[in-house]
Amino acid sequence: MSDSSDVKEVPKELLSASSETVYDAIVVGCGVVGPCIATGLARKGKKVLIVERDWSMPDRIVGELMQPGGLRALRSLGMIQAINNIDAIPVTGYSVFYNGTKVSIPYPFKADAAPVEKIKDLVFDGNDKVVNDGTIKIKEFEEDERERGVGFVHGRFLQNLRDIVANEPNVTRLQGNVIEIMKSKENEVVGARVEIPGRGKEEFKAHLTFVCDGIFSRFRKELSADHVPxxxxxxxxxxxxxxxxxxxxxxxxxxxxxxxxxxxxxxxxxxxxxxxxxxxxxxxxxxxxxxxxxxxxxxxxxxxxxxxxxxxxxxxxxxxxxYLPAKQNTVTGLCVIGDALNMRHPLTGGGMAVGLNDAALMIKTVGDLDFADRETVLDELLEFNYERKQYDSVINVLSIALYSLFAAEDRFLKVLQRGCFKYFERGGECIRLPVSFLAGVLPKPFLLTKVFFSVALYSIYVNFQERGFVGFPLALLEALAIWYTAARVFTPYLFKELIG
Ligand SMILES: Cc1cc2nc3c(=O)[nH]c(=O)nc-3n(C[C@H](O)[C@H](O)[C@H](O)COP(=O)(O)OP(=O)(O)OC[C@H]3O[C@@H](n4cnc5c(N)ncnc54)[C@H](O)[C@@H]3O)c2cc1C
CATH class of the missing domain: 3.30.70 (Alpha-Beta Plaits)
Incomplete structure (x- = not known):
């Protein structure tokens, strides 16, 4: 049992969930992804229990810049207003500095991306549009011809997501530490054991348990023992x-x-x-x-x-x-999602875009199913794992490849780093495509591959130019090494993301 001082601090409604009910879904974790899954399912008519170990505002240095792809997913989920009234700062693009020289890279045009999908039952009463506040203006966000991202204090954004989930009548919130994912004799997941302040350890049952317990996930290993970052x-x-x-x-x-x-x-x-x-x-x-x-x-x-x-x-x-490539959800009654499932380098600020797009895709895939039909749900979860690759692989592979280049310590990576910056300096398509991948609005892994190797070719060209006539034989040898280095930092990750 927890000591009584804990009990005093936690609002009563967070401690009163019934363990007699069989829920349609239990959601473990109310970070970025958990509240979106819970809200989406609740709006689809599911009875949801969401368990978070600490509902007070977190103070973290993660998830503070949301790419346009993340905002688009929030619109699809009818939760975009979570960026309102938190003094959020609109982001219109990137400035890249290389040894003191700057290139400005605006976000791509909205017209070049697919239209935002409104998920049935989730989007209503304009909840896919921002409202005016001290820092966010409807006109700028809705009418700007370019995509926008946003910077915010992570904890304040999370509290808004948590307020949205709290307003869903089909959702029960519980404060507690999930200590076990419960399984039947057949090894199927049947719910979660939770340690609740003042109540001790209790078992909660559900047809489907969503594990959204984040970067330091304790339960991702339920998918497979080798699912380790x-x-x-x-x-x-x-x-x-x-x-x-x-x-x-x-x-x-x-x-x-x-x-x-x-x-x-x-x-x-x-x-x-x-x-x-x-x-x-x-x-x-x-x-x-x-x-x-x-x-x-x-x-x-x-x-x-x-x-x-x-x-x-x-x-x-x-x-x-x-870094953690995703694994198939193959356990009946279990769905691992968010950072618990898949992580990438935070350099490109893509984690929330991946998690929120996965949440939107998840609701579209399973939201209308009867969760008591666990076999059909499992089939659809396999479909989800396949469908998500297109979008997520681009953000994940880009983050790893760019980090390798930008943190270059090896000589040929440094050539690629310089080549990449000079590629950006050319402007036009040389920035439009890379920034569209970064923004999370161009889910085309093979186009990413083409662009990455165009950067490698351009780096080889720049190296030839710099070596000059006398250095031509050396540049020729180096060309092979540069190409090999580019393939080494890109291809294995693409393979893991698409095939894994
Ligand atoms: C340094 C760094 C910077 C980053 N910056 C960005 C960025 O700028 N932009 C971006 O898009 N992404 C960024 N990310 C990634 C982003 O933070 C994650 O992708 C995102 O938070 C994942 O959401 P989630 O819901 O899966 O996990 P989380 O947001 O971590 O939520 C997990 C929740 O589960 C709860 N929980 C955990 N265990 C239990 C348990 N046993 N019982 C009950 N509750 C539990 C936790 O309290 C937490 O509330 C960054 C990551 C790092 C490491």
């Missing part, structure tokens, strides 16, 4: 207050030959997030010195006062950057 790098994050960002309403990617990538984006009128990549899961011993000596010299001048202040205050936080 790899961690290759980390982000050190800080809040910059009243920072003078070089390009307003843009995400900033700061690259260079002698440092790791740095991301900068505004998350509220006062607060700007800076995430500094460190190319190892094991962080430097003295983070303060590392920030001052290895990051600060490469930042745009306008950021320095707020950066120096943040370093002085010493309030940095670190997160591992994990």
């Amino acid at each position: 790899t961690v290759g790098s980390s982000f050190v994050g800080m809040s910059l207050f009243n920072a003078d960002v070089p390009s307003k309403n843009h995400g900033h990617v700061i690259l260079g030959t002698s440092h790791m990538p740095v991301l900068v984006y505004q998350i509220s009128p006062e607060e700007t997030r800076i995430l500094c990549a460190y190319n190892s899961p094991k962080l430097p011993k003295d983070i303060k010195s590392w920030l001052s000596n290895n990051v600060k010299p490469h930042l745009p001048k306008s950021l320095l006062p707020s950066f120096e202040k943040a370093v002085e205050d010493g309030k940095y936080r670190c997160m591992p950057n994990s």
Whole structure:
């Protein structure tokens, strides 16, 4: 039993779920994906129990820049207003800095993407459109001819999602720590065991249990014991207050030959997030010195006062950057989704776009089924796993490939890094296609492959130019190595995403 001080702090309605009811669905976790699954199912008439271990506002440095693809999914789900009234900052594109030179990359035109689908029963009364607030304007968001993303304080966005789910009459919310996914003798999932403050451990039953327990998922292994992420790098994050960002309403990617990538984006009128990549899961011993000596010299001048202040205050936080290709949902009664299922490098800010598109696809795939018919549901979950690849593989592979290039330590990766920046500098299609992939509005993995290898070819061309006539034989040999390096950082991941 938990101690009674816990009980006092938790509102009563979060502790009163009945364990007598057989729910259509139990949703484990109310982060980004959980509330969207629960809301979508509830609007389809399902009886849903959503269990979250802590309903108070989280304070995390993840999920703060949502790509246009994520916003489109929120519209499909009828939940776009979760970005309202949280001082969110509209994002209209990216600014990429390479050794101090800048390229501006606006988001693509809406007309070039497929129309946003309104999911039946989920979209009503204009809930697929933003409303006006202090920072979000209907006119700009709805009438801009280009796609938009948004930066926000993660916890405030989550609280809005949680308010939406709380308003669904078919949803019961429960505060508790899920400690076990329960199985029948036939090894089929039948519900979850939850440790509830003041009530102890109780069993809740459902036809279908959704595991949405995030990056550090305890239950993803229910799919398979080898469903374990790899961690290759980390982000050190800080809040910059009243920072003078070089390009307003843009995400900033700061690259260079002698440092790791740095991301900068505004998350509220006062607060700007800076995430500094460190190319190892094991962080430097003295983070303060590392920030001052290895990051600060490469930042745009306008950021320095707020950066120096943040370093002085010493309030940095670190997160591992994990990679996890998805696995088929093959267990009857179980569906693993969100970061529990699939993770990519956070460099391109694609995690929420993947999770929300998966949530929308999930509702479309199983929302109208009778969950008591577990075999049909399982068949449709297999279909879901197949269908999602088109969209998710693009964001996932792009994130890994770009991180390899942008964090280049190897000589040929550095050539690709330079080539990639010069490719962007050409403008036109050379930025329209890459930014469409990044934005999550062009789900075409084979077109991504073509563009990636065009960048590799262009890098080889740039290398020939730089080597000149005398260096031609060397550049010829290097061309092979550059091509091989490009294939090495791209192809295995594409294969894992599409075939796995
Ligand atoms: C450093 C970093 C930066 C990132 N930045 C971005 C970004 O800018 N843009 C972007 O789109 N994505 C970003 N991401 C990825 C994004 O945060 C995730 O893709 C997204 O949060 C996944 O949503 P989720 O619902 O699967 O998991 P989460 O949002 O992590 O939610 C999981 C929920 O489950 C609850 N939970 C866990 N275990 C239990 C349990 N046993 N019982 C009950 N409840 C439980 C947790 O409390 C939590 O509320 C970033 C990731 C990292 C690591």
